Every structure is written in structure tokens, then in C-alpha cells.
Amino acid sequence: MTDSAPTQSLQVQAFDHITLVVKDLEASRKFYVDFLGMDHVPRPAFSFEGHWYQIGDQQIHLILEHDQSGAAGQADVEPNTRTHHFAFQVKDSKQAYEQALQQGIPIVSPPKSRPDGAIQTFVNDPDGHIIELCSLG
Template sequence: MPTDPIRVKQIDHLTLVVKDLERSRQFYVDVLGMQVVPRPAFSFPGLWFQAGSTLIHLILEHPESGPAFTFIPENALVSRTRHFAFEVDNALAAQARLQELGIEIIAGPKRRPDGPIQLCVFDPDQNVVELFSF
């Protein structure tokens, strides 16, 4: 008897393990403009941010979380490895702002085959963050 597949409505949140909550807060709030939102009283330190309709959950690295650092092999193209993407108003304006802040752009900007302009940066824990605009 066939059953219907589970229907995913949207991504609710993305969780990242980080080494330094304040350094990561500066990146996600001061650089990317996300808003800090209330977080339940978990037994471990962390922060939550709002990014459009998605939440970003940060957990401070601890013995039960696994490591914060994301390893990317030297020969990997960062846009083709593990990453997450945020749509922004203007990727080229984002590039200019990142350069003003001294944040290295590790890929792009370039046009994706489907049209948007994309660029990639590392967050403080070497997570690849893609910023794109149509």
C-alpha cells in the first residue's frame, strides 16, 4: 500500500557549532544584519538569529556538540562543497561592504547558470556562507 511522502514546508532553522559566540554574533548581526531573537533556557550556551523566515542557531562548542571548525580540503571548490546560502538585496553591494570590513571573499562574485550573482565568504568557524541576489 503506497503512502504519501512527508511534505517539508520550509527550513525552520540551521544549527552551527561555534568556538566564540561573540565573534560569531558580530559576523551574523553586524556584518549580515540578522536580528538576535530570544532563545530557550538550554543547559548550554548559544545564540539565535532571525534570517528572513529562517532561524540560525549557534551552539558554543562543548564536549557533546562536536567540533566547531569546518574542514574543507584544499582542492575543493568552496561553492561546490558544504555551504548554506542567503539571498541578499544586492550581491555586488554586499561584496563592496565585505571588502570595506576586510572580510575575504573566497569565491565569486560570479553569475550562476540560473541567473543570480553569488559570492562566498567564511564565517568565523570556516563555514562557507553564500550570498546571492537576482
């Protein structure tokens, strides 16, 4: 029996990107660029279609649904605030809610306070991915 050195954790350095499968790249572009204000950035020449968007130092990668991808969206998930979702920090989530209403963006939950004082609004992107838009108080 030999003693082995303890295993060290990987020490993740940063969050890099989120990848989502979508049915319509143009509808998604309107949501992520026109509504959320992200920048469309170049992507490598993969063998499948997609778009990349910049969020500060991170990116969101969209893959057009195809025969080798997963299914687009979250059709099998009941839209609510306590299921699979990801969050973006915004300046004012109440304003984001009003803008979503004006632009016909599906609302999952209107603005509400979290126990830590942040305000959160939940919306759906064109494929039903649940997205939290949160702001500090």
C-alpha cells in the same frame, strides 16, 4: 501476503532553521548581526551556550562548541564554491562583496554569475562555514 497502502511522503512544510557549532559567540554575533544584519532573538534556557538569529521566517541557531557538541566550523573542508555551504539572498551580492572586503570578512569567491543570471559571492564566517550571498541579476 498482504497488500499494504503506498507510503506517503512527509510533505515538508517549511525550512525551519540551520544549526552551526561555533568557537566564539561574540565573533559570530558580529558576523551574523553586524555584517549580515540579522536580529538576535531569545532562545530557550538550554544547558549549553548559544545564540539564535532571525532570518525572515527562519532562524539560524549557533551552539558554542563544548564537550558534547560537534566540532566548530569546517576546518576539514577546502574553501570553495562546490562544497558544503548554505546561501542567503541579499539585495546586491556585489555590494555584499565590497562590504565584506571593507570589514575583513574572508572571501571564498568574488562575485560571479550563475547560469540562471543570479550573482553569487561566497564568504567565510568566523568558524570557516562557507556562506553564499546571492542576488537576482
